[in-house]
Amino acid sequence: MDKQQSNILKARRDKAKTLAEAGVKLFSNDFKAPQPIREILPRGEALAPESHEKDGGSYRVAGRIMSMRKFGKAAFFHIQDESGRIQIYVRRDLVGDEEYAVFKKWDVGDIVGVEGKLFRTRTGELSIEALRLQMITKSLRPLPEKFHGLTDVETRYRQRYVDLIVNPEVRDTFRKRVEIIRLIREFLTNRGFLEVETPMMQPVPGGATARPFKTYHNALGMDLYLRIAPELYLKRLLVGGFERVFEINRNFRNEGLSTRHNPEFTMLEFYQAYATYHDLMDLTEEMISWLAAEVCGTMEITYQGAQVNLAPPWRRFTMDEALVEIGGLDAALLQDDAAIMALAREKGIELQPEAGPGKAKTELFELLVEERLIDPTFITSYPTEVSPLARRNEEDPSVTDRFELFITGREIANAFSELNDPIDQLQRFEKQIAERGDDVEIHPILDQDYVRALEYGMPAAAGEGIGIDRLVMLLTDSPSIRDVILFPHLKPEAREK
RNA sequence: GGGUCGUUAACUCAGCUGGUAGAGUAUCUGCCUUUUAAGCAGAGAGUCGCGCGUUCGAAUCGCGCACGACCCA
Numbered sequence A: 001m002d003k004q005q006s007n008i009l010k011a012r013r014d015k016a017k018t019l020a021e022a023g024v025k026l027f028s029n030d031f032k033a034p035q036p037i038r039e040i041l042p043r044g045e046a047l048a049p050e051s052h053e054k055d056g057g058s059y060r061v062a063g064r065i066m067s068m069r070k071f072g073k074a075a076f077f078h079i080q081d082e083s084g085r086i087q088i089y090v091r092r093d094l095v096g097d098e099e100y101a102v103f104k105k106w107d108v109g110d111i112v113g114v115e116g117k118l119f120r121t122r123t124g125e126l127s128i129e130a131l132r133l134q135m136i137t138k139s140l141r142p143l144p145e146k147f148h149g150l151t152d153v154e155t156r157y158r159q160r161y162v163d164l165i166v167n168p169e170v171r172d173t174f175r176k177r178v179e180i181i182r183l184i185r186e187f188l189t190n191r192g193f194l195e196v197e198t199p200m201m202q203p204v205p206g207g208a209t210a211r212p213f214k215t216y217h218n219a220l221g222m223d224l225y226l227r228i229a230p231e232l233y234l235k236r237l238l239v240g241g242f243e244r245v246f247e248i249n250r251n252f253r254n255e256g257l258s259t260r261h262n263p264e265f266t267m268l269e270f271y272q273a274y275a276t277y278h279d280l281m282d283l284t285e286e287m288i289s290w291l292a293a294e295v296c297g298t299m300e301i302t303y304q305g306a307q308v309n310l311a312p313p314w315r316r317f318t319m320d321e322a323l324v325e326i327g328g329l330d331a332a333l334l335q336d337d338a339a340i341m342a343l344a345r346e347k348g349i350e351l352q353p354e355a356g357p358g359k360a361k362t363e364l365f366e367l368l369v370e371e372r373l374i375d376p377t378f379i380t381s382y383p384t385e386v387s388p389l390a391r392r393n394e395e396d397p398s399v400t401d402r403f404e405l406f407i408t409g410r411e412i413a414n415a416f417s418e419l420n421d422p423i424d425q426l427q428r429f430e431k432q433i434a435e436r437g438d439d440v441e442i443h444p445i446l447d448q449d450y451v452r453a454l455e456y457g458m459p460a461a462a463g464e465g466i467g468i469d470r471l472v473m474l475l476t477d478s479p480s481i482r483d484v485i486l487f488p489h490l491k492p493e494a495r496e497k
Numbered sequence B: 001g002g003g004u005c006g007u008u009a010a011c012u013c014a015g016c017u018g019g020u021a022g023a024g025u026a027u028c029u030g031c032c033u034u035u036u037a038a039g040c041a042g043a044g045a046g047u048c049g050c051g052c053g054u055u056c057g058a059a060u061c062g063c064g065c066a067c068g069a070c071c072c073a
Helices: A007-021 A037-044 A097-103 A153-158 A160-166 A168-190 A231-240 A277-296 A319-325 A331-335 A337-346 A357-368 A422-434 A448-456 A468-476
Strands: A058-070 A074-080 A085-091 A111-120 A126-137 A214-217 A222-226 A244-252 A264-273 A300-303 A306-309 A315-318 A377-380 A402-407 A410-417 A461-467
Touching (some): A037 A058, A058 A085, A097 A126, A160 A168, A168 A244, A168 A277, A231 A244, A231 A264, A231 A448, A231 A461, A264 A277, A264 A468, A277 A377, A277 A402, A277 A410, A277 A461, A277 A468, A300 A468, A315 A319, A319 A331, A319 A357, A319 A377, A331 A337, A337 A357, A410 A468, A422 A448
Parallel strands (some): A085 A126, A315 A377
Antiparallel strands (some): A074 A085, A214 A222, A244 A264, A300 A306, A377 A402, A402 A410, A410 A461
């Protein structure tokens, strides 16, 4: 931008300079009390073409110019505010020669204020006939082309502000995102859950298996980690006597980026004392189907061309059942640890030396079953081996009282009856640390304070995590997580464009 | 990390087997008081992502790098 401006940018700056020299304020801040465009539109419903509103009411609107059709002594343009869009008609004989000369320097992209009367044009479009015009903010850069708009995904993500200006469906997606989060709060609050905030910076990053971001606190002289999950803190609150808690906040994972992964993402976690994972399946089914009805107006939604029916009840399979019924495995084989391990290797799954049949089974599930779970499906009875924080099943201690929820082949939720036996918990932590392999960045430290908290006694409870971004993707039919995060992470631009 | 594809004017895109860059929108000038992808006439605008190589000559071919998309791990 420094050396050679493109002529189009130069033209804008020259024009702005000319206006400023003529005494026009390019950045005024005294256009008071504009009316939302959406509130004006119904006022003109009864107007016939080529007629003005009878009582001649005056309207004040402000917004960005999105299109412009100029004639010699008149012009039409559209302005857009947050609520909508309306056409403005400007006539030289109504605003005066001087004002009209200034108006001729207005461009698409400028933010302006208009005062005038409501009327309907010959072609039937409700419009405001301008009596007074005011520049509020002069735009120095052109908006993308009016017909194709902005489609380059890289620019859309890097310059989200432009994306939001020109792509109304993008604004809708983010409004829906806000609405979904608001409804979740309402849903949980109505059921007695308390919304809490727990540390984003943790001395021990726990509650999940992932590589954390590391930082350093100068005054304390200690390493801190951005949290990979709030789980262990929320469960400390159960120890403390809060019986239903939830948190909606950011988690950070120092791993790859993809259409389903952003280094920071929003997670809902909630914990309920004296509940089991069965109770949470019921709650989840109720919550997500209700969200769909509220946000999409139906429980039968479309995601990227696939029909998805979110109406309860949802299918529930144990992992073994799913491997047999959907994965096509022989039921007898699942009872044979050696055969499971062999099959996993045969399918090209790499298993660490210390990995057991539970790990192999889980990997086989991901490979053979996961992507085929389009309609919502709860998978239960996860192997204890892959569930370090979940309560063991009382009849079969090799599995846990846990479920994951899959919709459109993707994991949406993960929940379990909580492990609250401090001795069992300590042993599992130690085993996990021993097995962490060569990656010292994952779970570097044993969370002894968490074990201490459990020693005081945590009530029987169940807890769940729901990835908000993925849920929003589902309910807004968005193909990439970057479509539901306002400012997704990208590599730095090579150069300023 | 691997593979495939992409990167050309502010935006959306053409540009064949190498011959030195085009369209539409946008911009600028003129005409135009009911248009809505307004219209008509004219004009200007690009280190063709970056670098190296092959060649008399590279947007085009080769190699490397950057950024992005999709798929795989």
